[in-house]
Amino acid sequence: xxxxxxxxxxxxxxxxxxxxxxxxxxxxxxxxxxxxxxxxxxxxxxxxxxxxxxxxxxxxxxxxxxxxxxxxxxxxxxxxx
Numbered sequence: 219x220x221x222x223x224x225x226x227x228x229x230x231x232x233x234x235x236x237x238x239x240x241x242x243x244x245x246x247x248x249x250x251x252x253x254x255x256x257x258x259x260x261x262x263x264x265x266x267x268x269x270x271x272x273x274x275x276x277x278x279x280x281x282x283x284x285x286x287x288x289x290x291x292x293x294x295x296x297x298x299x
Contacts, residue, residue: 221285222271222293224263225251231278232261238276239265255283255290 226232232248239246246265255262264285267274271282271294282294 219266219268222265222267223252223255223283223285223290224265224279225255225281225283226259226261226263226278227280228278229259229261231276232259232263235276235279236263239263239274242274244269244274252290255281 224232224235226235236246236248244265244267246263248261248263251260251262265274275294279294280296281292283290284293
């Protein structure tokens, strides 16, 4: 099972995403954004899944990192408009 951390533009987007993951049965945890990463709202959602990221993407996500051995690798970044 892969471990991911999603960052958001707003707190409401983070809360909405956590609820969506719960409905899909995906284990998740809402938490402060780690200091080495930055975001505008300060809330992140850590989640664990083997699904493709395209299956869990939600509006409001700015970046998704995969966490491996304490290292963060960008797996998704919202395109600038």
